[in-house]
Amino acid sequence: MSNTIIIDGQEIAFDLPGKSGNKTVLQIARENGFYIPTLCYHQRTGPASMCRVCVVEVEGMRALQTSCSLVPANGMKVHTATPRVLDARKVVVNLLLANGNHECLSCEVNGDCELQDAAYHLGIETPTFLIKETQPRDNSAAFILYDPGKCIQCGRCVAGCNDQVVNEVLDFGYRGDKTKVICDNDLPMGLSSCVQCGECVQLCPVGALIDKKGMGIARRWETRKVRTTCPYCGVGCQLELHVKGEQIIRVTGVEGAKPNDGHLCVKGRYGYDFIYSKDRLTSPLIREGDGFREASWDEALTLIATKFKQIKDESGADALAGVSCSRSINEDSYYMQRLYREVLGTNNIDNCARV
Amino acid sequence: MTNSFGEFENAKLFFLTGTNMTEAHPVASYFVKQAVKKGAILIVADPRKHDLAKKADIFAQIKVGTDVAFLNGIMYVLIEEDLYDKAYVQANCTNFEEMKASILHYPPERAAEISGVAVETIRKIAHTLASVKPGMLCYTLGLTEHTCGVNNVMSVANLQMLLGNVGVENGGVNPLRGQNNVQGACDMGALPGTFVGYQSVANPESIAKFAQAWGMGPAGTSPYSLNPKIGITMPEMLAGLPDRKIRGFFIVGENLANSEPNIAHVEHQLSSAEFLVVCDIFPTETTRFAHVILPSAAWSESEGTYTNSERRVSRVRKIKQAPGLAMPGWWIAKEIARRMGREWESNSAQEIWDNEVSKLGPAYAGIKYARLENDGLQWPCTTLDPQGASYLGTKFLHKGGKFARGQGLFKGIEWTPPAEVEDKEYPFVLSTGRRLYHYHTRTQTGRSGLDQMLSEETADISQADASCLGIAAGEYIQVSSRRGSVRVKARITDQVPQGLVWMAFHFRESNANWLTNNVFDPLTKTAEYKACAVKIEKI
Known part of the structure; x- marks a missing residue:
């Protein structure tokens, strides 16, 4: 028997918790196209009920409810945009804006900020309250910049660090209005046990945790996203490259993708710029004396073909051998083994599986 | 891997042996840690108390190179106490009695003496494995990089079959592959004994099939014919260079001069090559020995596919032009073939996959580029028929205990020590591996800013040894083996x-490869990177 919930007058069928569902009102609403802002909730870290920006009104319930943690019941009537709801959200967002240094002009995540989106949808043009003094940025780490002035203390980074990648570095420190996200016992990130996996950056809804490599080189709307596979270990994480022209600006894990569900490690997230290195080989080279001279493809390949043929004629095909690359694509290895077997006539073909 | 990373989330038990996922496969370690937080049991066997070992319910700190004895000891308890899965073994496996005869040589007391793991710990592991099922066994190079690497792998396969843990979800024997596409390179036939899809090069039917597919005509009708003789492995190729048994050697994308054991010896081999071609994206220590160097397109500079540890074929995409004249590897192979009289039709990675790989490798018959958007597909995927059983790929292998060869074959395995063990002159064991912040010989990570996280090698030693030798943390020391010597910073670690x-x-x-021992597993020719004898001296 299917159950229904009524969101803003629209009847929606859902599965009771414990069956296939276990969905919250927020998830059901989003799947059906209703906009409810969230700042602390993320699909991977789950409901935290901290920011209270996702509140909705439920008939028969006195207080506003946080939709991220609200379990649906048959016949429940939910209103996502009543004046009472919108007023409450406005107060929340205004307080968050007042509680930090949220100037969008120079912010890296301008255009890709969940706080900015919430303010936009709530029609907040100018923050109502006064801005507090700024806190110094933590620029001590290799790849991540932490700007506590932009932190809204939603707790996603803390949940990600402790429950998702389970590196257990980040936590909330201090109390009351001194509360802030800290590394270990409030060490600068670069001196802490943080391994720079960047999970926190990916989960951060605002510009408090930023990939340093991409700073100042592209606005969010200037990049295109290209899905690809990580070039490091055999897990095969799915990456989203954020690319401007031919330049990777930053890398994120693809949320919901197999096998990594958004997670990455320090190499996958930050180890990409080797492709732009000035050290790259750019021309075939042929040995000349103690050094090498540049050659055309035709000259180099003809030399190889001639020499291989000569060796094969003189000593037999098994005097030739090759090692294919287990870093490059399948198709390279397939053609390499085909070259050895079909053209050279030997099975002396291997790869670096033994390292 | 017989099973998938996606199963880690709901696993009940992990048995991790010879794998330091936290550093070598970080994202896999996240899933292990998440499962452990939810209550999964974690058993770790490793010579080092690495981060996951610290989170383990049971940690067996085994001596380097004693895996077979240790695993046989666990299996002894399972058999002695009648705790193994008899129904599974009877229905799905063969050769149990022969294996049992070997295992009976390893009562826990003897296993404990060899491995250094307490008898009670061995028994406790056996009892836990028998009571929490299924369990996922994962390993990495800690098992394979030994002269007894094949035996180590056979032993974990014995154990998982004995427990009935193969062919079930959240179980299996799961080697985490080191390199992004080492699974794929093997799948594609870049191995001395198999064509694409592990079809034997010595099998006349396979030979006929590939000769026809590649337009070579029946044997004897053209100057080109497929050689039925199984080829040699990479260490054998290197060994053939000095005496010119191998006269022409083509290395693609490998920095053998740094990554092979006993660098001085490898460099002698490379320097004696008659004609060496190296294709890479950077000049490396290995290109120094080349006669011709070819510039290759890198990751993100060509379209293609990688296959990960769990057999998942995923797309890799091009976002930029390769620099200068650099070209994709497949183009280079095709152009050499053309200059030797063979024209190949496929002219892009997609054409190679769709028209050749997928047609010639039965496990990939259902995999086409058009189907590889999003999450890719795990082979075997043998059909393009949406009603076919493997149309959506295969999450775990040997379902229901049905093995590719019919029945799961138990093997009786005897323990053998590493080729070189510690002695008076070289009293320490050296074991090697990878660190989180770098990848292999740093050709990529060294040019991506990761030196900021780790800028030099260290020799990791215990506080006890450091105190004994009067070595302070961060002090430079000399580490020497019979093959070489390095000056390196000491890192004192628990x-x-x-x-x-x-x-x-x-x-x-x-x-470390100035020191490592160039001895190999007799079957796979994998080097014993994990064990040799060294001495430490203050400088």
Whole structure:
């Protein structure tokens, strides 16, 4: 028997918790196209009920409810945009804006900020309250910049660090209005046990945790996203490259993708710029004396073909051998083994599986 | 891997042996840690007390190179106490009695003496494995990089079959592959004994099939014919260079001069090559020995596919032009073939996959580029028929205990020590591996800013040994083996037990491979990177 919930007058069928569902009102609403802002909730870290920006009104319930943690019941009537709801959200967002240094002009995540989106949808043009003094940025780490002035203390980074990648570095420190996200016992990130996996950056809804490599080189709307596979270990994480022209600006894990569900490690997230290195080989080279001279493809390949043929004629095909690359694509290895077997006539073909 | 990373989330038990996922496969370690937080049991066997070992319910700190004895000891308890899955073994496996005869040589007391793991721990592991099922067994190079690597792998296969843990979800024998596409390179036939899809090069039917597919005509009708003789492995190729048994050698994308054991010896082999071609994206220590160097397109500079540890074929996409004249590897092979009289039709990675790989490798018959958007497909995927059983790929292998060869074959395995063990002159064991912040010989990570996280190699030693030798943390020391010597910074850590030195091969000057032993597993020719004897001296 299917159950229904009524969101803003629209009847929606859902599965009771414990069956296939276990969905919250927020998830059901989003799947059906209703906009409810969230700042602390993320699909991977789950409901935290901290920011209270996702509140909705439920008939028969006195207080506003946080939709991220609200379990649906048959016949429940939910209103996502009543004046009472919108007023409450406005107060929340205004307080968050007042509680930090949220100037969008120079912010890296301008255009890709969940706080900015919430303010936009709530029609907040100018923050109502006064801005507090700024806190110094933590620029001590290799790849991540932490700007506590932009932190809204939603707790996603803390949940990600402790429950998702389970590196257990980040936590909330201090109390009351001194509360802030800290590394270990409030060490600068670069001196802490943080391994720079960047999970926190990916989960951060605002510009408090930023990939340093991409700073100042592209606005969010200037990049295109290209899905690809990580070039490091055999897990095969799915990456989203954020690319401007031919330049990777930053890398994120693809949320919901197999096998990594958004997670990455320090190499996958930050180890990409080797492709732009000035050290790259750019021309075939042929040995000349103690050094090498540049050659055309035709000259180099003809030399190889001639020499291989000569060796094969003189000593037999098994005097030739090759090692294919287990870093490059399948198709390279397939053609390499085909070259050895079909053209050279030997099975002396291997790869670096033994390292 | 017989099973998938996606199963980690709901696993009940992990048995991790010879795998330091936290550093070598970080994202896999996240899923293990998440499962452990939800209540999964974690058993770790490793010479080092690495981060996951610290989170383990049971940690067996085994001596380097004693895996077979240790695993046989566990299996002894399972058999002695009648705790193994008899129904599974009877229905799905063969050769149990022969294996049992070997295992009976390893009562826990003897296994404990060899491995250094307490008898009670061995029994406790056996009892836990028998009571929490299924369990996922994962391993990495800690098992394979030994002269007894094949035996180590056979032993974990014995164990998982004995427990009935193969062919079930959240179970299996799961080697985490080191390199992004080492699974794929093997799948594609870049191995001395198999065509694409593990079809034997010595099988007349396979030979006929590939000869026809590649337009070579029946044997004897053209100057080109397929050679039925199984080829040689990479260490054998290197060994053939000095005496010119191998006269022409083509290396693609490998920095053998840093990554092979016993660098001095490898460099002698490479320097004696008659004609060496190296194709790479950077000049490396290996290109120094080349006669011709070819510039290759890198990751993100060509379209293609990688296959990960769990057999998942995923797309890799091009976002930029390769620099200068650099070209994709497949183009280079095709152009050499053309200059030797063979024209190949496929002219892009997609054409190669769709028109050749997918047609010739039965496990990939259902995999086409058009189907590889999003999450890719795990082979075997043998059909393009949406009603077919493997149309959506295969999450785990040997379902219901049905093995590719019919029945799961138990093997009786005897323990053998490493080729070189510690002695008076070289009293320490050196074991090697990878660190989180770098990848292999640093050709990529060394040019991506990761030196900021780790800028030089260290020799990891215990506090006890450091105190004994009067070595302070961060002090430069000399580590020497019978093959070489390096000056390297000492790192004192509780991960390493007394008597062990642990190093990686990311940096040239203090590379562990100046020291490692160039001895190999007799079958796979995998080198014994994990064990040799060294001495430590203050400088």
